[in-house]
Amino acid sequence: xxxxxxxxxxxxxxxxxxxxxxxxxxxxxxxxxxxxxxxxxxxxxxxxxxxxxxxxxxxxxxxxxxxxxxxxxxxxxxxxxxxxxxxxxxxxxxxxxxxxxxxxxxxxxxxxxxxxxxxxxxxxxxxxxxxxxxxxxxxxxxxxxxxxxxxxxxxxxxxxxxxxxxxxxxxxxxxxxxxxxxxxxxxxxxxxxxxxxxxxxxxxxxxxxxxxxxxxxxxxxxxxxxxxxxxxxxxxxxxxxxxxxxxxxxxxxxxxxx
Numbered sequence: 001x002x003x004x005x006x007x008x009x010x011x012x013x014x015x016x017x018x019x020x021x022x023x024x025x026x027x028x029x030x031x032x033x034x035x036x037x038x039x040x041x042x043x044x045x046x047x048x049x050x051x052x053x054x055x056x057x058x059x060x061x062x063x064x065x066x067x068x069x070x071x072x073x074x075x076x077x078x079x080x081x082x083x084x085x086x087x088x089x090x091x092x093x094x095x096x097x098x099x100x101x102x103x104x105x106x107x108x109x110x111x112x113x114x115x116x117x118x119x120x121x122x123x124x125x126x127x128x129x130x131x132x133x134x135x136x137x138x139x140x141x142x143x144x145x146x147x148x149x150x151x152x153x154x155x156x157x158x159x160x161x162x163x164x165x166x167x168x169x170x171x172x173x174x175x176x177x178x179x180x181x182x183x184x185x186x187x188x189x190x191x192x193x194x195x196x197x198x199x200x201x202x203x204x205x206x207x208x209x210x211x212x213x214x215x216x217x218x219x220x221x222x223x224x225x226x227x228x229x230x231x232x233x234x235x236x237x238x239x240x241x242x243x244x245x246x247x248x249x250x251x252x253x254x255x256x257x258x
Contacts, residue, residue, distance in 0.1 A: 033258075038065040093136045134147075200250075
């Protein structure tokens with residue numbers, strides 16, 4: 001299996017990345033894509049890809065870090081793109097979840113700030129012909145409209161998908177993959193979407209250290225738990241687990257060229 005989204009470059013893994021990878025490899029995880037949220041951890045992702053043969057990096061500026069964008073930061077991103085084993089731009093996108101909430105989030109980037117950064121990141125991906133890893137929270141219509149207005153027709157993936165069938169169809173029609181993570185194990189609310197998305201368009205991920213599958217709730221999520229996502233998809237689609245593993249591996253290899 002391939003974990004297409006694990007934040008091994010984040011603080012929660014700073015002391016034991018090697019051990020985390022070892023546990024996952026023992027469970028049959030062959031490759032790991034490490035997406036980023038800002039310039040700092042993009043550099044860390046690149047370093048991890050250099051150090052570990054099984055690790056690949058994605059670089060980008062997450063919407064919650066939109067205020068960090070500057071000409072200097074953008075230039076640093078372009079410089080990073082010359083590093084080996086960068087397979088995508090991401091995670092990038094829109095996140096409206098905290099807008100208008102408590103004073104704790106008073107400095108949260110506005111919709112317009114997020115959109116400006118997203119468009120710059122989309123241009124970077126187009127310039128380098130790299131696929132996209134898209135983050136979206138309570139902003140699917142705006143995200144789709146921007147993707148469409150920028151003339152982007154894949155390749156890419158909507159990670160940790162939580163939208164409805166209509167928005168899934170729109171992105172699928174543009175050539176995007178849909179990725180599922182541990183939150184599909186929390187209940188049945190996403191079953192209909194899992195059932196709807198064709199197997200040849202599904203990717204699996206942990207989004208570690210977040211969204212720990214139900215059976216491990218309370219623990220830090222890590223790539224070794226990816227099997228639980230695959231099991232849930234197999235259960236919902238009523239197909240053999242090995243079919244999910246084979247299809248999602250093939251899909252990841254096709255999208256990220258790994």
